[in-house]
Amino acid sequence: MDNGMLLVSPAPHIRSKTNTQSIMLDVIIAMTPALIASTIIFGWRALVMVAVCVASCVLFEFLFQKLCKRDVTVGDLSAVVTGMLLAFNLPVRIPIWQAVFGCLVAIVAVKQLFGGIGKNFANPAITARLVMTISFAGTMTNFATSADATSSATPLALMGTESMPSLLTLFLGNHGGSLGETCALALIIGFVYLLVRRVITWHTTVVFVGTVALFTLCLGQNPLEHVLSGGLLLGAIFMATDYSTTPSTKWGKVIFGLGCGIITVLIRVFGGYPEGVSFAILLMNILTPYISKLTRRKIFGGVKRK
Amino acid sequence: MFKLSGVHVKHCKNTAKLKAERIPTPKSITVPMSMHIGAPAVPIVKVGDTVKVGQLIGEADPGLSSPVYSGVSGTVKKIDGIISISGAQIPTVVIESDGEQTIAESVVPYEVNTREEFLEALSRSGIVGLGGAGFPTLVKLKADVSKIDTLLINGAECEPYITSDTRTMIDDAAAVADGIRLVAGFLEIKNIVIGIEKNKLECIASMRRAVADIAGASVKPLPSVYPQGGEKVLVYHTLGRVIKEGGLPLDCGVIVMNCTTIAAISRFIRTGMPLVEKCITVDGSAVATPKNVIAPIGTPVMDLIDFCGGFSEEPRKMLYGGPMMGIALPDTSSPVLKQTNAVLAFGKKEATPPKVTPCIKCGRCVEHCPFGLDPTAISKAYKENDPETLEKLKVNLCMECGCCSYVCPAKRNIVQRNKMAKTMLRNYQIEKKKREEAQKNG
Numbered sequence: 001m002d003n004g005m006l007l008v009s010p011a012p013h014i015r016s017k018t019n020t021q022s023i024m025l026d027v028i029i030a031m032t033p034a035l036i037a038s039t040i041i042f043g044w045r046a047l048v049m050v051a052v053c054v055a056s057c058v059l060f061e062f063l064f065q066k067l068c069k070r071d072v073t074v075g076d077l078s079a080v081v082t083g084m085l086l087a088f089n090l091p092v093r094i095p096i097w098q099a100v101f102g103c104l105v106a107i108v109a110v111k112q113l114f115g116g117i118g119k120n121f122a123n124p125a126i127t128a129r130l131v132m133t134i135s136f137a138g139t140m141t142n143f144a145t146s147a148d149a150t151s152s153a154t155p156l157a158l159m160g161t162e163s164m165p166s167l168l169t170l171f172l173g174n175h176g177g178s179l180g181e182t183c184a185l186a187l188i189i190g191f192v193y194l195l196v197r198r199v200i201t202w203h204t205t206v207v208f209v210g211t212v213a214l215f216t217l218c219l220g221q222n223p224l225e226h227v228l229s230g231g232l233l234l235g236a237i238f239m240a241t242d243y244s245t246t247p248s249t250k251w252g253k254v255i256f257g258l259g260c261g262i263i264t265v266l267i268r269v270f271g272g273y274p275e276g277v278s279f280a281i282l283l284m285n286i287l288t289p290y291i292s293k294l295t296r297r298k299i300f301g302g303v304k305r306k
Numbered sequence: 307m308f309k310l311s312g313v314h315v316k317h318c319k320n321t322a323k324l325k326a327e328r329i330p331t332p333k334s335i336t337v338p339m340s341m342h343i344g345a346p347a348v349p350i351v352k353v354g355d356t357v358k359v360g361q362l363i364g365e366a367d368p369g370l371s372s373p374v375y376s377g378v379s380g381t382v383k384k385i386d387g388i389i390s391i392s393g394a395q396i397p398t399v400v401i402e403s404d405g406e407q408t409i410a411e412s413v414v415p416y417e418v419n420t421r422e423e424f425l426e427a428l429s430r431s432g433i434v435g436l437g438g439a440g441f442p443t444l445v446k447l448k449a450d451v452s453k454i455d456t457l458l459i460n461g462a463e464c465e466p467y468i469t470s471d472t473r474t475m476i477d478d479a480a481a482v483a484d485g486i487r488l489v490a491g492f493l494e495i496k497n498i499v500i501g502i503e504k505n506k507l508e509c510i511a512s513m514r515r516a517v518a519d520i521a522g523a524s525v526k527p528l529p530s531v532y533p534q535g536g537e538k539v540l541v542y543h544t545l546g547r548v549i550k551e552g553g554l555p556l557d558c559g560v561i562v563m564n565c566t567t568i569a570a571i572s573r574f575i576r577t578g579m580p581l582v583e584k585c586i587t588v589d590g591s592a593v594a595t596p597k598n599v600i601a602p603i604g605t606p607v608m609d610l611i612d613f614c615g616g617f618s619e620e621p622r623k624m625l626y627g628g629p630m631m632g633i634a635l636p637d638t639s640s641p642v643l644k645q646t647n648a649v650l651a652f653g654k655k656e657a658t659p660p661k662v663t664p665c666i667k668c669g670r671c672v673e674h675c676p677f678g679l680d681p682t683a684i685s686k687a688y689k690e691n692d693p694e695t696l697e698k699l700k701v702n703l704c705m706e707c708g709c710c711s712y713v714c715p716a717k718r719n720i721v722q723r724n725k726m727a728k729t730m731l732r733n734y735q736i737e738k739k740k741r742e743e744a745q746k747n748g
Contacts, residue, residue, distance in 0.1 A: 007623045007657050008634040010722040012708035014315065014466065014656070018715045020663050076663060118666040118716075248669020248682075297678035299700050300310060301538060303551040 020117070024077035026197045030190035031084050031238065037173055037183035042092040046179050052096055054083035056103035064112045078117050082106050085125035088180025088234055089278070090132070094139045101135075102128040118244045122285045126239055126278045133278075143176035155229035156274040159221075170228035181234040184227075191237045200241040203253035204260075208236040211261025219269055232264065235277035245285045252288075252295040259284045307546055310539050310676040312531040313709045315630065317505065318466040318589070326473050326585045326598040329613040331403050335378055335604030337363065338388060339397045341644040342434040343441045344370030349399050355382045358410035360579050363399050366429075372442040372644075373432045376410075377582035377602025378403035401604070413578045424492040424575075431574040432581040432644070437471075437535065437564035438627055440645040443571070446561060447493065453559050457486065457495045458544060461502040461509060461565040462528055462535035465628025468648040470585045473598050474566045475502070475509040479516035485568035486520060488575060495561070498523035501544040505530040513565075532630060533707040537562055539676055551703060566647070581644060588614045590650035592621040601642050607649045608638040622657035625650040630708045660717040671710035671720055677703050681710045681720045688727040693734035701727045 038046040061079040065072045086106055090099055106128035114120040133140045143154050154177045158164045165175045173183025181187075194200045212232060213223035226232070240246060240260055247256050260280040267276025284291075340346035347364030357363060357376045364374035376399075384400040416427040428444045435441040437460055459482070463471040475482060490498055498520060502509050504527035517523040526544045528534045538549045540562065547558040555562045570581055582603055589596035594615030601610055607624065611617060625632035626646050635649075642649070671681040680699060687695035701724055710720040 005620070005622060006635060006637060007659075008636055009623070009659055010719055010725075011629075011631050011633070011706075012712050012721065013623065013625060013629040013632060013634070013652070014712065015660055015717055016313070016713050016715075018713070019660070019717065020666055020715050023666075023668070023715055073663065078666075116664060118664045243669070244667040248667060248672055296680055296683075297672060297675075299679060299703060300542075300677040301548050301550050301553075301703065302677075302700050 020076045020078070023199055024081050026194065026199045027081050027238070028077065028084065030193045030197075030199070031081075031088070031180070033186035033189045034088065034180045034183060034234070035084070037186035038088070038092075038179045041174055041182060042179060045092050049090060049092060049094070049096075049099060049179060050084055050087040053087035053090075053099055053103055054080050056100045057083035057086070057107050060104055060107040061112065064108055065116075068112075070116070073117060076117060079107060082111070082124045084180075085238060086128050088238075089125060089129040089178050089231065091140060091143050091177075092179055093142055094136070098132065098136050098139060102132045105131045120244055121288070122282055123239050123242050123245045126235075126281050126285075130278050130282060143178075154274065155225065156268065159225060159229065164225070167224055167228065170225065177229075178231060178234075181231040184233050187233040187237055191233075194237070194241075201250070201253065203250055204240045204246060204257040205236045207254050207257030208240055208260045208264075209233070211258050212264055215261060215265040216269070219265070221269070226265070226268070230268070230275045231277040235281055236260070240281050240284070245288060247288055247292045247295060249292065249295045249297060252291045255291050255295065256284050256288065259287065309529060309531075310542060311674050311678075311709075312533055312539070312676050312707075313674050313712050314530075315466050315532045315712065317530075319469050319472070320467070321587050321589055321596050321598050322469045322472050322506075322508075324469075324473075324596075324598050325477060326470070326600045327613075328600045329605070329609060331378055331405055331407055332602060332605045332609045334380075334383065334400060334402045334606075335376075335602055336388070336606065336639075336641040337374055337376070337399045337401065337604035338390065338641065338643065339364045339374055339399070340390065340394075341374070341440060341603070342372040343439065344372070344445075346396055347371060347374045349385050349397055351382045351385070351399060353382050353385060356380070357382060357401060358408045360413040360582055361410040362412070362430075362580075363401075364397075366442075370442060370445055372434050372444070373430065373580075374399075375432050375580040375582050376401055377604055379406050379408040380404040409579075413580075415578045416575045418488075418492070418575060421492040424488065427575060428571065430580060431571070433567060433570050433574060434581075434644050435564060436566040436570060436584070436645055436647065438631070438645050438647060440643075443563070443567055446563070447489065449556055451493050451495070451561070454493065454495055454556065454561055455559045456497040456499060456545060456561070457490050457493075458541060458555070458560050458562045459486065459498070459500040459565050459568060460535055460537075460540055460562055461500055461506075461513065462540060463506070464503060464530075464532045464535040465630050465632075465648075466532075467589045467650055468587045468628050470587050470598060470647045471565050472506060472509055473585060474569050475506075476512045478569045479512045481569035481572040482513065482565050483516040483520065484576070485570070485572035486517065486523065488571060489561075489563070489568065490520075490522075493561075496522050499544050500525045500565070501528050501534070501540050502526070503528050503530045503534050532709065533676060533705075536676065536705050536707055538705065551700065584642060584644065584646060586610060586642060586646055587648040588650075589648065590621075590625075590652045591656050592617050592619050592651040592653040594618040603642055603644055605642045606639045607635065607642060610642070610649055611638065611651060617651065619653040621651040622654045623652045625652075630712065631706065662718055663716040665716050665718060668715060670713040670715065674709045674713045676707065676709065677705070679704055679724075681724060684727050685720070685723050688723060688730060691730075693731050696727050696731045697735075701731055704728060
């Protein structure tokens with residue numbers, strides 16, 4: 001028998017089934033209910049927007065990695081997740097070329113220039129959305145639900161007025177807003193799926209949403225309207241839980257969620273923008289390394305050295 | 307009490323119901339003089355000498371060491387050096403068996419009445435920690451036992467596939483109980499706890515029956531989460547005591563012994579036969595009929611595989627021990643060692659290493675580390691050649707259980723990186739000590 005054929009490698013010799021691709025696939029599955037809901041609410045153009053963003057994100061990642069002679073990692077599906085998330089953050093009527101530009105920012109400027117998956121410090125989809133909000137202020141805030149409708153405002157802009165949608169409408173999502181953010185029901189289904197599959201833990205999302213509810217209640221506003229309006233659920237479930245840009249420890253996640261919640265309410269209630277979720281997450285992304293350092297797990301049996 | 311984390315691994319205890327079978331006497335055995343922690347034993351036989359079963363062939367070094375005995379009767383063919391897994395050259399005695407299995411005259415039961423006599427006898431047992439560590443048992447028992455209040459028996463057997471301890475606890479429960487009586491009796495230890503993972507119901511029942519008449523003895527079912535058998539994890543989950551950094555179980559009043567080790571002590575005292583054979587689980591996808599076998603120490607692993615119906619497919623990876631911490635074998639002629647509790651053989655599918663992809667900072671390695679270490683930060687400090695940070699991150703506490711590598715979705719070899727970081731830190735600390743001493747003297 002040919003003994004030279006035995007492989008000698010370090011332990012452990014078995015590995016769990018979960019890999020990067022399976023995690024990303026789970027995230028895609030978790031976003032599918034919101035995708036279906038957005039197609040029902042906003043029509044076929046929603047599906048087209050998602051397809052365009054996914055295709056451009058994957059293509060930009062592929063081209064950039066080829067150009068830089070790096071390993072091509074589009075197979076890990078992370079670019080697909082970024083594409084879907086970015087599309088979820090855009091109004092349905094936005095011109096295609098602007099969406100493609102957003103994808104370029106997300107994949108090349110925010111993700112690949114910092115070293116690719118796992119190395120970026122800011123969430124690509126959120127940063128791209130903010131770049132677009134500033135660059136294309138007009139189209140980014142035109143929340144018309146269909147081609148012939150006149151521009152309809154988001155619930156956050158309508159809060160306190162008579163045209164504020166009912167809580168049920170907010171929950172089901174048939175109102176103005178970005179593609180994937182309106183249907184709370186679909187987002188919550190995705191959240192439960194991610195929890196069941198153990199892709200994320202509840203900490204960030206629950207603390208983020210809870211902080212917003214509590215803080216707005218203290219300010220005398222309707223906490224349920226705040227929770228169900230705008231991009232809070234989308235951000236708290238899918239973007240504040242991104243691995244590389246948020247803390248990985250339990251207490252780190254709690255602090256991250258708390259910070260996000262406070263900043264969101266401050267911007268929504270006192271700031272110049274109606275929506276603050278994206279800014280909140282981006283600001284907290286920047287603090288992530290410090291939060292991680294502060295919340296390291298206690299080492300079992302560790303003794304402090306002089 | 308909060309529980310230390312770990313991972314849920316597939317148990318694959320395919321051989322749990324199979325009583326150990328003795329293999330036919332091997333044609334020859336290859337016995338390395340170092341199958342324990344410490345200095346190698348010194349061969350005392352010459353080429354051409356005839357030896358009998360249980361005869362001393364390697365004398366223990368005066369320091370931390372353990373003697374070595376022959377598992378067959380026959381003729382010494384060669385005294386050679388083999389390269390051990392760690393890369394060191396180790397003297398090795400090759401004995402050709404005559405098939406008679408004549409027992410040496412020195413093998414007579416011991417009559418021990420005092421602690422001194424007991425330890426004196428044990429110095430001729432060749433017994434080392436059989437859970438895998440191979441720490442000379444005598445040294446453990448010789449330590450200052452005045453502070454010891456608990457004898458902790460490790461029956462966790464948390465590694466997948468391995469069932470040799472399971473079989474010991476079921477088939478040799480009386481020997482385990484007798485060993486407990488001997489050790490606890492002579493060392494005057496009042497409290498005896500046997501830790502067994504709670505999925506091993508038969509073992510728990512068997513051990514409960516066996517120790518029912520021993521005062522102060524109890525069985526503690528443990529969560530069925532890898533690595534329950536890790537010494538610090540075991541001590542914490544059974545007794546709630548924390549072994550501090552740099553400390554030993556001794557420091558918190560505990561002696562930890564594997565259930566198979568303690569059974570070996572009983573067998574040795576009652577028969578006088580030193581440790582010359584071992585129960586080994588032979589399993590893995592490439593083994594035709596997985597079995598538990600009893601084989602002389604030094605038996606080439608190929609003999610075990612042949613006894614188990616040979617290979618069912620071409621083996622691509624073979625292990626000493628379990629898949630979480632086992633050591634990959636370079637070839638099938640490697641011998642069974644004292645601390646070998648399993649020989650596993652895997653085919654191409656299991657042996658092919660997964661593709662390593664970039665770290666996605668998911669934090670699973672941190673979450674699953676039983677000791678709460680931060681492998682991502684350790685890896686970064688290692689890459690930056692920063693032993694001072696490694697010291698703060700306490701990489702020295704890593705027990706190399708492999709949970710981090712197991713759960714990593716990017717399939718990174720995290721525990722290997724931890725091992726390298728441990729070496730870097732150790733070298734740095736040695737250098738630092740030297741510098742400080744030089745400063746003091748100069």
